[in-house]
Structure formats: structure tokens, C-alpha cells
Amino acid sequence: METRAPRRLLLLLLFLPSLPPRGASAGSLHSPGLSECFQVNGADYRGHQNRTGPRGAGRACLFWDQTQQHSYSSASDPQGRWGLGPHNFCRNPDGDVQPWCYVAETEEGIYWRYCDIPTCHMPGYLGCFMDSGAPPALSGPSGTSTKLTVQVCLRFCRMKGYQLAGVEAGYACFCGSESDLDRGRPAPATDCDQICFGHPGQLCGGDGRLGIYEVSVGSCQGNWTAPQGVIYSPDFPDEYGPDRNCSWALSPPGAALELTFRLFELADPRDRLELRDAASGSLLRAFDGARPPPPGPLRLRAAALLLTFRSDARGHAQGFALTYRGLQDAAEDRTPQGSAPTPAAPPDWANVSCSPRPGAPEAAMGARVFSTVTAVSVLLLLLLLSLLRLLRRRSCLLAPGKGPPTLGPSRGPGRSWAVWYRRPRGVALPCTPGDPQAEGLASSYRPLSASSQSSLRSLISAL
Secondary structure, three states: OOOOOOOOOOOOOOOOOOOOOOOOOOOOOOHHHHHHOOOOOOOOOOOOEEEEEEEHHHOEHHHHHHHHOOOOOHHHHHOOOOOOOOOOOOOOOOOOOOOOOEEOOOOOOOEEOOOOOOOOOOOOEEEEEEOOOOOOOOOOOOEOOOOOHHHHHHHHHHHHHOOOOEEEEEOOOEOOOOOHHHHOOOOOOHHOOOOOOOOOEEOOOOOOOEEEOOOOOOOEEEEEEEOEEEOOOOOOOOOOOOEEEEEEEEOOOEEEEEEEEEEOOOOOOEEEEEEEOOOOOEEEEEEOOOOOOOOOOEEEEEEOOOEEEEEEOOOOOOOEEEEEEOOHHHHHOOOOOOOOOOOOOOOOOOOOOOOOOOOOHHHHHHHHHHHHHHHHHHHHHHHHHHHHHHHOOOOEEEOOOOOOOOOOOOEEEOOEEEEEEEOOOOEEOOOOOOOHHHHHHHHHOEEOOOHHHHHHHHHHHHH
């Protein structure tokens, strides 16, 4: 992987010239509609900013289909997993601390820049704040760790019973309450530029600067009653761990619910997320590592939901992030045209069996299957016999290999033969010493080693 530059001077995921009003914070869990990113490093950003600065500022980004000389281009992302393509929008294909793009190389040799995207912030991140230490920006307990990540600090402050967690200088964690924000002094987003000591893809504040989060990010349980919001998998933005058993009660105002999965990455089918009607307990939907949720909004006729997530003993992956909103009228609960509802998964104890439809011509079906199997068996037997006869009379075998061609026949005792190989596949030819057909093909093949030829001769002689 290409190293683009030292990461000491980094931009943050969020540009906040001033502190938003309480209840409408740009990073609040209750206003997810303002964000285009739900991962802490903006790896899921699919917006259209094509300059390194917001609102037309900064340098113009190069098109990803014109950066083949670098490590990342549209050619290196044929499936579109990283969001690259014939455009010049900011992206984060390498899991860096935030989206970036290639730019026209300068005289100093700089050929890429981070993108300052105001709408790319993870809900739950409240911004960058000054911390002079007298008094501290967050007045609760604190600690340091050489393995600090955002979630390590969040978990510490949750256990202490505080509402906010702040990371500073890459290794320090502070806890506080919402009242601390009333006297907080917002700092420029670019001041929070220190990489977390425990995770190279996350930022943990800066020198005398706190990056502050709501502790509900990545919690394992909760009761959500706001009209809209976002729920993260446990331990987010870190990967969820093994043997997790978490639940969230969701009851916003309204007669129905709309969910949209912004991220969904579970390790395997044994890691499972269930959506149940909170009133009846009936299973409405179930998703796992093999059955992801459908794209787009998912509307459910339930005024309240119970979400449960379980991972097995080996499970760990990025997890999920979903936004929700309450629908005031149950009539809004309509599946979008052109899409089909996702069937609820059967309970773990369900015994599902398959059998032919009533009235199907079972006898005719069995006869067809028997005839097909018999024909295939006969063809395979004939093919095997032909191969055996071929190997018995062939004295020249060409087998697959790599590297430039090299010539040189190998003589076996009591029989004259040579072994050659070339990519992509092997060829067997009847040949004798001096056969022009074999020598012509051998010009683009190379010989096997003496030990390999000896093993092949023994194998062929035993057939």
C-alpha cells in the first residue's frame, strides 16, 4: 500500500466554526439527517465534494480514472466498494482518518490532500473544543492509555456514569456532562488532528484540544424515544467483539417506524440482528452476515421496536449504523414501488423442510435424474480411459508454470522423453527425440526440475 505522507497535520471529519445550538448539534445522535457519514473516518462518504475545502475552497481533486500512476484509481476498485469511479469526489479508499483526494503535484512533491467536508461527521461527535486545563473542559474523571481509541474512552465514561467523553492528544480521555458544554470554547476543527494511539484510522483530539462525543455511541443497550436518531452496533466505531448480547428499545412518537441501514458488516451468519414488535414480541425482520438488510428505507407497522444483536464466540467486524424516524401516520408504511419486502427469518428452532409440490410428476422426475446421472458417469469414465491411454504412450508432457522460457530436454532411463511447462495450462503431446512439433512448442515452455520430472515419470509408469 502506498504511503501518501506523514499524518501529523490532519484535518478532522467535521468543520465547525462555532458551536451549534443545543438540541441541533451537527454531530448529535438526534439529527442524523445532517450527516453524510456514519463512520468515524468517513470511509462511507459518497457525497459530491470535489475540492479539498468546503464551498468551492481548496484545491481541485483529480479524477479517479486518471490516477493510475498512484495506488488508488477507478481501475483498482472495479466493484465500486471504495466509491471510486470516473469522478473526482473525495473518498477514503485506504481507511485513513478522513476522506481525501489526489491533487496536481506541487513543487514540494505534495500530490494528495485531506478533504474538509462539513457534512461528513459521525452523529454523536459534538466537535473540537479548547482545553486549557484550568479549569478542564470536561470536569469529570480522566485517564490516559497508550492503546486509546474513541470507543475505549466512551466505554470508560459510560462506566463512570457521565454523558460525554473527550479524547485529547491521542492518548488522554476525559469525562463530563452536558453542563460542561455551556462554558465550552469551540476550537477550529483542524486543531483536533492527533491520531489515536490505539487506532491509526481514528483521531483523538489535539494538543490542548478535546474531541467530544456522546457516550451513547456504541453502547450495548438504550431506550430511544427521540423522533429520529441513529443506533450503532456495540463498541462502534471500533469493531464489535465476541459474545455480545445487546438490545435497544425504540419508541419514537408516531404509529409506525422507518429504518435505514447506513452501514452493515457482520462477520458471519451466526452474528445476528433481530427486529421485534415491542408490544407482541413477534419477529418482524432478522439480518445476519449472510443476509444483509435491503437497500433504502425499511418501513415497519410497529409503534415500538425491540432490537437485539448477538455475536458468537469468534465474531468481530465493523458492525452497523442505522437511522430511524417515527411515522405519524401508519398509512405512510408502504413498501416503495419496485421493491419487495424482506421476509422474516424463521426462528432458530424452526424445522424447515423441502418437498415437491403436491401433484408433481415424481416418477418422471426421478427417471430424468437417473438418466442424467448415468450419462454423466459414462462420459467421465470414457474421459478417464482416454487420459490413461494418452499418458501411457506419451513421452513428452508439458505442464503449467511461471517465469521466462528455458529450454533443455530430460532423458529418462529406458525411454526418451522431456517435460516442459508454461502458463496458463499444461499440454500433453506424442513426441520422440527430434520431433519438430514438440521442439516448436518447447520454444515457449521451460523444463521441470529433475526431481519433478522423476516424480512424474514414476507416476506415469505406475498408470
